[in-house]
Amino acid sequence: MSCPPSQSDNVTMTEDFGDLTVGATRSREIVRIETFAVAPRWLFVRVETRDGAVGWGEASLEGHAEAVDGAFASLRDRFIGADAERIEDVWQIAYRGGFYR
Numbered sequence: 001m002s003c004p005p006s007q008s009d010n011v012t013m014t015e016d017f018g019d020l021t022v023g024a025t026r027s028r029e030i031v032r033i034e035t036f037a038v039a040p041r042w043l044f045v046r047v048e049t050r051d052g053a054v055g056w057g058e059a060s061l062e063g064h065a066e067a068v069d070g071a072f073a074s075l076r077d078r079f080i081g082a083d084a085e086r087i088e089d090v091w092q093i094a095y096r097g098g099f100y101r
Helices: 065-077 086-098
Strands: 013-019 019-023 030-039 040-051 054-058
Touching: 030 065, 040 065, 065 086
Parallel strands: none
Antiparallel strands: 013 019, 030 040, 040 054
């Protein structure tokens, strides 16, 4: 069920993320990214937006959960404030943003 947007939902936030400027409406702005290590070898990621939407993902690399968690620590600051609906932009920043270069 979808609610009509309020006036405050139409406010646009922009922030520079390296080669790409990502603009986010306040309702879908990423506000929190958390990682959860689960023994023996998994890492799960929880992403939350300003409007309360939550997404979960798996970011495991067999036997290297700590390294992947470190990568998320590096990327976390880039994605806070980004528009969660611009998935391709978020992916491109993560993939091309320099952590693995």
